[in-house]
Amino acid sequence: MTKTIAILIDGVNPRQMKAGMPFITAFAKKHCYASIVSMLGYSIGIHPSIWSGKYQDEHGMFTTFYYDPEHSPFTWTRLLKCFPTHFIRKNVLAMMKAPYFLLPGGKMLTPKFIKNRVVPLPPAIPIDVAPYFSNNLPEPKGTLFELLDKKGITYSKQSDSEGYFGEYRTLEDMTLTDSDIDFYYLYRSDELGHIHGPYSVQVMNYLQKADNKIKELLENARRLHSKIHFMLFSDHGMCEVKNFINIQKILSVTKLKNGRDYIAFYDSTMARFWPATEEAKQAIISTLASVKGITFLDSKLLKRYRIDFPDKTRYGELIFLADPETRIFPDYFAPIKGGLKGWHGFDPAFPDSKGVFVTNLLVHKKEIKIIELFKFIKKAAGL
Numbered sequence: 001m002t003k004t005i006a007i008l009i010d011g012v013n014p015r016q017m018k019a020g021m022p023f024i025t026a027f028a029k030k031h032c033y034a035s036i037v038s039m040l041g042y043s044i045g046i047h048p049s050i051w052s053g054k055y056q057d058e059h060g061m062f063t064t065f066y067y068d069p070e071h072s073p074f075t076w077t078r079l080l081k082c083f084p085t086h087f088i089r090k091n092v093l094a095m096m097k098a099p100y101f102l103l104p105g106g107k108m109l110t111p112k113f114i115k116n117r118v119v120p121l122p123p124a125i126p127i128d129v130a131p132y133f134s135n136n137l138p139e140p141k142g143t144l145f146e147l148l149d150k151k152g153i154t155y156s157k158q159s160d161s162e163g164y165f166g167e168y169r170t171l172e173d174m175t176l177t178d179s180d181i182d183f184y185y186l187y188r189s190d191e192l193g194h195i196h197g198p199y200s201v202q203v204m205n206y207l208q209k210a211d212n213k214i215k216e217l218l219e220n221a222r223r224l225h226s227k228i229h230f231m232l233f234s235d236h237g238m239c240e241v242k243n244f245i246n247i248q249k250i251l252s253v254t255k256l257k258n259g260r261d262y263i264a265f266y267d268s269t270m271a272r273f274w275p276a277t278e279e280a281k282q283a284i285i286s287t288l289a290s291v292k293g294i295t296f297l298d299s300k301l302l303k304r305y306r307i308d309f310p311d312k313t314r315y316g317e318l319i320f321l322a323d324p325e326t327r328i329f330p331d332y333f334a335p336i337k338g339g340l341k342g343w344h345g346f347d348p349a350f351p352d353s354k355g356v357f358v359t360n361l362l363v364h365k366k367e368i369k370i371i372e373l374f375k376f377i378k379k380a381a382g383l
């Protein structure tokens with residue numbers, strides 16, 4: 001039986017791979033390498049596409065936060081309205097969120113009651129709109145793992161993201177198993193890329209460690225198995241944040257109010273709107289249409305990006321996309337402007353938005369679409 005090793009490394013672009021992963025770069029030269037054109041959006045929508053070969057408008061996952069007031073975990077934030085001013089409300093919420101932030105040593109101070117979601121805190125969503133949003137969509141069905149279960153192909157999943165994708169292991173503790181396929185999800189490249197920037201010392205150190213670990217896994221596998229299928233792929237790239245655009249401020253000229261005339265969600269690279277009236281809709285489009293640094297996703301672009309959902313209620317009636325390397329700020333994920341030095345979710349064709357694919361399977365193209373990964377994974381798995 002062939003041993004398969006499949007590694008998903010989060011948020012790594014071709015430049016980062018070349019700079020930080022010498023073993024993988026040499027392996028790519030010897031075997032096969034292709035860059036990956038990912039999809040508009042974030043890991044939450046892209047991962048189901050990797051494991052199912054379906055676009056986001058087919059499996060239905062797109063953004064972490066979506067419009068669903070009925071099931072919102074943030075309805076309790078309405079209680080904060082009893083504090084007299086916006087300033088006090090904002091600070092009370094900020095104090096509750098303080099445990100989310102990293103200490104200089106890199107340790108997360110999150111206490112149990114937050115981790116266990118007894119009090120779900122909206123990252124940086126203002127309380128006027130937080131109760132409209134939810135973040136609990138179940139993972140889509142029909143993925144690779146169901147197929148493997150059906151066929152009786154054994155697999156293990158190890159990940160350095162706590163509570164996501166199988167068994168939690170630090171990079172150092174990841175090992176080969178007796179399964180037919182070992183899946184590894186290396187998440188911290190994404191986290192460190194966001195906080196310190198894609199080409200930071202912290203990211204490069206992590207990539208070097210990952211590179212060493214992959215070399216070790218492959219050497220061990222070669223000792224134990226006569227045939228190995230190896231795949232390493234990223235879900236998307238990572239871009240530097242060089243410009244900022246304050247959509248909320250630009251919209252203030254319309255005198256429309258977020259939470260009353262429309263609901264807005266600012267995703268760092270996208271601004272999504274649910275206008276209350278046709279007038280509000282037209283005012284948002286006409287005000288933002290001429291602004292440099294963002295693009296309105298009309299139906300042609302929604303179709304091109306494969307996010308033209310038939311029901312526009314869930315992910316937004318109007319969607320604007322920021323230019324590469326431009327962060328919408330304030331956004332609803334992180335309240336500090338300088339706190340994030342890397343971001344992704346821009347036009348997938350932008351060079352640093354691209355992902356990487358390294359394998360000893362035969363790849364005949366220099367660049368693949370991310371949904372094409374599925375057929376390679378299936379082939380490697382013997383499906």
Ligand SMILES: [Zn+2]
Binds near residue numbers: 194
């Ligand atoms: Zn990310």
